[in-house]
Amino acid sequence: MAEKPKAYQKCINPDCGAEFSCAEAFFKCPKCGDLLDIQYNWDQIDTPKKLADFSKRWATKNNRLDFSGVWRFRELLDFCGDNFKVSIGEGQTLLQQNDMLGEFIGMKAGKLYLQYEGLNPSGSFKDNGMTAAFSHAKMVGAKSCACASTGNTSAAVALYAHHSGMKCTVFIGSGRIAFGKLSQAMDYGANTIQIMGDFDDCMKQVQAVCTELKLYLLNSLNPFRLEGQKTIMYRIIEGLGWNVPDWIVVPGGNLGNSSAFGKAFAELKHLGLINKIPRLAIINATGADTLTELVNNRNLKWNGGRIDNKIINDFYTELTAKNFSPHTCASAIEISRPVNLKKCLRAIELCNGVVRAVSDQAITDAKALIGKYGLGCEPASAASVAGLELLLAEKIIKPDETVACVLTGHCLKDPNVTVNYHKEKGGKFSNPPVESPNDLEQIIKLMS
Numbered sequence: 153m154a155e156k157p158k159a160y161q162k163c164i165n166p167d168c169g170a171e172f173s174c175a176e177a178f179f180k181c182p183k184c185g186d187l188l189d190i191q192y193n194w195d196q197i198d199t200p201k202k203l204a205d206f207s208k209r210w211a212t213k214n215n216r217l218d219f220s221g222v223w224r225f226r227e228l229l230d231f232c233g234d235n236f237k238v239s240i241g242e243g244q245t246l247l248q249q250n251d252m253l254g255e256f257i258g259m260k261a262g263k264l265y266l267q268y269e270g271l272n273p274s275g276s277f278k279d280n281g282m283t284a285a286f287s288h289a290k291m292v293g294a295k296s297c298a299c300a301s302t303g304n305t306s307a308a309v310a311l312y313a314h315h316s317g318m319k320c321t322v323f324i325g326s327g328r329i330a331f332g333k334l335s336q337a338m339d340y341g342a343n344t345i346q347i348m349g350d351f352d353d354c355m356k357q358v359q360a361v362c363t364e365l366k367l368y369l370l371n372s373l374n375p376f377r378l379e380g381q382k383t384i385m386y387r388i389i390e391g392l393g394w395n396v397p398d399w400i401v402v403p404g405g406n407l408g409n410s411s412a413f414g415k416a417f418a419e420l421k422h423l424g425l426i427n428k429i430p431r432l433a434i435i436n437a438t439g440a441d442t443l444t445e446l447v448n449n450r451n452l453k454w455n456g457g458r459i460d461n462k463i464i465n466d467f468y469t470e471l472t473a474k475n476f477s478p479h480t481c482a483s484a485i486e487i488s489r490p491v492n493l494k495k496c497l498r499a500i501e502l503c504n505g506v507v508r509a510v511s512d513q514a515i516t517d518a519k520a521l522i523g524k525y526g527l528g529c530e531p532a533s534a535a536s537v538a539g540l541e542l543l544l545a546e547k548i549i550k551p552d553e554t555v556a557c558v559l560t561g562h563c564l565k566d567p568n569v570t571v572n573y574h575k576e577k578g579g580k581f582s583n584p585p586v587e588s589p590n591d592l593e594q595i596i597k598l599m600s
């Protein structure tokens with residue numbers, strides 16, 4: 153009898169359910185066009201008996217895979233051989249208990265944690281996904297790759313492409329990308345194509361280009377990327393002494409993270425490695441609130457995978473008729489047609505999730521607080537704390553529940569938003585520089 157593979161790809165649409173080998177690269181189900189998932193034959197994989205067993209890898213971190221904050225959990229994403237695994241030390245991120253910020257926004261001491269994914273090599277959580285997707289790209293022998301990006305995907309792709317010996321082209325919208333991110337794509341040597349349009353336009357073009365030129369696609373449509381992003385949850389649990397928090401709060405753009413987090417918890421529960429699934433709060437910006445509208449106002453649900461496509465199509469038709477283009481200072485979540493919407497609905501159901509939208513003002517104010525009390529973050533990341541404040545006010549999250557907010561990107565990614573907020577007195581926590589003549593007496597006077 154042929155041995156079962158450890159992992160395979162499977163269409164999420166239950167009426168299709170087509171299965172494919174991981175030796176193939178698709179970004180959509182070739183049979184029905186729906187999203188693909190990575191599934192595991194767990195009986196073929198030597199998974200640990202308890203999550204704390206992963207601690208043993210700290211002792212062997214001179215092994216590059218044990219050093220990686222993604223691959224030290226490799227039994228939970230076992231889709232390719234170690235020889236293909238690409239790693240540049242991603243996932244050395246930290247879970248910061250932040251009582252000062254927590255108490256400021258009304259939480260009990262010891263309850264608020266910030267998972268700072270800005271500490272990744274390219275400065276955002278995207279590296280967790282790229283290490284996995286590039287490993288798969290190597291496994292299938294891809295030579296050239298592409299992505300559409302609001303910025304951080306292009307930075308991460310550019311970094312990992314060179315490390316994997318692949319050529320890469322990144323597609324960005326005109327005028328929408330934060331300068332820190334654009335500078336990375338150029339510095340890391342990506343071919344950068346700036347399209348006259350927004351992210352959703354880029355996303356459409358890159359899929360056509362990848363099909364036409366047979367390039368490896370690295371957007372979060374790529375199911376292998378989400379496997380890497382699951383590890384953000386393992387590290388939060390690790391940071392809590394292998395305990396599961398009550399809530400995970402995450403910004404929602406293309407909804408890759410929220411989808412990956414739900415999948416991580418479903419698998420950990422299935423394996424008996426956790427006994428409770430945390431609740432998930434996904435936070436949009438009000439100027440890019442497709443998920444909020446569809447879930448809260450139009451009652452869109454996972455429904456066992458039989459999703460009412462008409463609700464989605466009607467809404468997208470309305471957006472097109474209005475010539476709608478999303479707008480928020482949180483450029484990383486400025487997306488109106490999130491590619492992982494369906495998987496996200498599954499995560500919302502599994503995690504008893506809630507969805508909210510927060511204004512740019514709430515985002516920039518929260519960002520200033522995260523900067524003041526914590527390690528800072530980029531605007532999109534701050535949507536998580538702004539969303540937490542809203543959910544505390546609504547009494548949906550309680551002050552004594554343990555909450556982990558995912559800070560998705562580094563505070564230096566988008567200095568323009570930060571500098572404008574402070575210098576233009578953009579909000580409650582603006583902290584502009586004080587101008588002084590070049591004179592000691594006057595300087596001292598200004599300081600008193």
Ligand SMILES: *Cc1c(COP(=O)(O)O)cnc(C)c1O
Nearest residue numbers: 304405406407408409484560561
């Ligand atoms: C990509 C990105 C997001 C959006 O994440 P999704 O998984 O697409 O929802 C949020 N914040 C930052 C900093 C990002 O780079």
Ligand SMILES: [Zn+2]
Nearest residue numbers: 163168181184
């Ligand atoms: Zn299918």
